Amino acid sequence: MSEAVTLRCNVNGSDVDREVDARLLLVEFVRDVLGLKATRVGCHTGDCGACTLLLDGAVVKSCLVLALSAEERAVVTIEGSNNLAEIQAAFVAENGFQCGYCTTGMILTAAELLRKSPHPSDMEIRHALVGNLCRCTGYDAIIAAIHRAAERRGAVGYAVGSRQ
Amino acid sequence: MIGARFRFTRPETLEEALDLLAGAGGLGRVIGGGSVLVPALVAGQDAPALVVDIGRLGLGSVREEDSDVVIGAAATYATLLASEVVRRRLPLLAAMLREVTGGPGLWNLATPGGAACYANPASDVPGCLVALGAAFRLASRRGERLVAAENFFRGAFETERSPDEMLTALVLPAPEPGRHAYYKLKHAASSWPIVTASCLSIDGRIRLCLGAAAPVPLLLDWPTPSTTEAVAAMAEQVQAAIATEWTDELAGPGYRRAVVPAVAARAIRAVLEERTS
Numbered sequence A: 001m002s003e004a005v006t007l008r009c010n011v012n013g014s015d016v017d018r019e020v021d022a023r024l025l026l027v028e029f030v031r032d033v034l035g036l037k038a039t040r041v042g043c044h045t046g047d048c049g050a051c052t053l054l055l056d057g058a059v060v061k062s063c064l065v066l067a068l069s070a071e072e073r074a075v076v077t078i079e080g081s082n083n084l085a086e087i088q089a090a091f092v093a094e095n096g097f098q099c100g101y102c103t104t105g106m107i108l109t110a111a112e113l114l115r116k117s118p119h120p121s122d123m124e125i126r127h128a129l130v131g132n133l134c135r136c137t138g139y140d141a142i143i144a145a146i147h148r149a150a151e152r153r154g155a156v157g158y159a160v161g162s163r164q
Numbered sequence B: 001m002i003g004a005r006f007r008f009t010r011p012e013t014l015e016e017a018l019d020l021l022a023g024a025g026g027l028g029r030v031i032g033g034g035s036v037l038v039p040a041l042v043a044g045q046d047a048p049a050l051v052v053d054i055g056r057l058g059l060g061s062v063r064e065e066d067s068d069v070v071i072g073a074a075a076t077y078a079t080l081l082a083s084e085v086v087r088r089r090l091p092l093l094a095a096m097l098r099e100v101t102g103g104p105g106l107w108n109l110a111t112p113g114g115a116a117c118y119a120n121p122a123s124d125v126p127g128c129l130v131a132l133g134a135a136f137r138l139a140s141r142r143g144e145r146l147v148a149a150e151n152f153f154r155g156a157f158e159t160e161r162s163p164d165e166m167l168t169a170l171v172l173p174a175p176e177p178g179r180h181a182y183y184k185l186k187h188a189a190s191s192w193p194i195v196t197a198s199c200l201s202i203d204g205r206i207r208l209c210l211g212a213a214a215p216v217p218l219l220l221d222w223p224t225p226s227t228t229e230a231v232a233a234m235a236e237q238v239q240a241a242i243a244t245e246w247t248d249e250l251a252g253p254g255y256r257r258a259v260v261p262a263v264a265a266r267a268i269r270a271v272l273e274e275r276t277s
C-alpha cells in the first residue's frame, strides 16, 4: 500500500524534492514538512479559508489538496509572496484583524481579487471573501482594509508572485 | 493526516488512468478538485485503495464542437466563469456558476464534473445540467458511452457511473440562447442550496428543472403561459410532481415541499418578464 513517494515541486521559488506519504495534505506539507507556519488549518473541510495558498498562481484551500497533487507545480505561501505590503499596511491601519488566524488567507484572497479587479465594489469584496471566515472582526474592518489598499494602489497595477 | 492508506497516482494518459481504475475494482476513486473527496478521506468516511488524480490528462478545457459545448471533467468553476464560450453560449450555466459559494479558493479547485459525480441532491450543479440537456461522457477500459443527464442521476449520491468509469466530459447542447433564469433559495450567502430552479424558454415552451427538492432533479415542461393564474397552476404542478421530498440538515420534512411553488413561480416569472439572473 502507500509507501513514501517522492514529491517534486517548487515552493516559494525554490525547487523542493521530498519523500512524503500519500496521505499528507498540501497544508500539512507546507506547515509540518517545510516549516512554513503562516498557512493555517481551521476546519479541514474547505469552509474557513485559513489554509489558503497559491497553486500555479491561483488561490486554493490547501486542506482540500493532497500534497502529491502538487507534483511539478508551483506553490506560493504568504512567506514567499511579494507585493503584499500595501494590503498588509491597510489591514493594520483599519484593524482588519484581531487574533490574526484568518489573516494570511484574507490577504492572499484580497490580493487575487485586486489583481483581477483593481477597484472592487463592496459587493465584489464580500463575494470574494465568501470562503474566508473570521471569528474576530465581524468583516467590516477587513472590507475597509481592502478598499483602502485599492485606493492606495491607485493606478499602479501589481501582481502576486513568488520571490525569486 | 488521512488515516487509511491508499495508493495515489497522477497519470499522464487516459489509458493508464482507465487501466488503474479497472484494476482497483470498486476501491478506485477519481479525484477532480478534491473538495468532497479529500475531506471524506480526512474524516475516514471513505477508504479507497487507489486515488487517481486527473490533473495531467488534459481534461481541463472548454471547447465548441459543432452545436455543442464540451466541458472537460477537470475544468474548474473558475475556468468556466472566465470562459467566453460559456458566457455567450450557455448563459444559464454561467448564472448557476456565479451562485456557487466557497470563494476563489474553492472555485480555482473544484469542478462541476466532481459535483455531478458526487450527486448530492443539495447542489447547484445537477439540476442545471438536467435543465440544459447535458450528456455525460464516461470512459472505461470497456469503452466509452454518453449518458443523458436525466438518466445519469439515479438517486441521492448515486449515479449511472460504474466504479471503473471516469467522467471525461460534459457535453452540452448549445442552441441560440433564449431567455433563462437561475433562482435558488438558501439561508445565507455561504449556505448550500435548499431548492434551485433552472428555467429556460425554448421554442415557445417553458422548461423548468428543480434541484434539491427531491433526491434527483425534477424536470417539467409546458407551453409558454400567458396569465398569472397559469403560472400559479404550473407551480402547483411542480409541487405535486415531488414523489419523495429530499430532506437534510438544511431543511427537514415538509420544508422543501412547502417552498417549491414559490421558488418555481419566481423562476418562471423571471423568464417571462425577461429578467435574467
Ligand SMILES: Cc1cc2nc3c(=O)[nH]c(=O)nc-3n(C[C@H](O)[C@H](O)[C@H](O)COP(=O)(O)OP(=O)(O)OC[C@H]3O[C@@H](n4cnc5c(N)ncnc54)[C@H](O)[C@@H]3O)c2cc1C
Pocket: A045, A046, A047, A131, B029, B030, B031, B032, B033, B034, B035, B036, B037, B038, B054, B073, B074, B099, B100, B101, B102, B106, B109, B110, B111, B112, B113, B114, B115, B117, B118, B122, B123, B124, B125, B165, B166, B167, B168, B191, B192, B193
Ligand atoms: C466551502 C464549500 C462550498 C461549497 N459550495 C457549494 C455550492 O454553493 N454549491 C454546490 O453545488 N456545491 C458546493 N460545494 C460542494 C462541492 O465541493 C462542489 O460542488 C464541487 O464541485 C465538487 O467537485 P470536486 O472536483 O472538488 O470533487 P471531488 O472531491 O474531486 O470529487 C467528488 C466525487 O466525485 C468523484 N469524481 C470527481 N471527478 C470525477 C471524474 N472525472 N470521474 C469520476 N468520478 C469523479 C470523486 O471520486 C468523488 O467521489 C461546496 C464545497 C465547499 C468545500
Ligand code: FES
Pocket: A040, A041, A042, A043, A044, A045, A046, A047, A048, A049, A050, A051, A052, A061, A062, A063, A064
Ligand atoms: S482549513 Fe482549509 S478551509 Fe479551513
Ligand code: FES
Pocket: A096, A097, A098, A099, A100, A101, A102, A103, A133, A134, A135, A136, A137
Ligand atoms: S482575526 Fe481572528 S479569525 Fe480573523
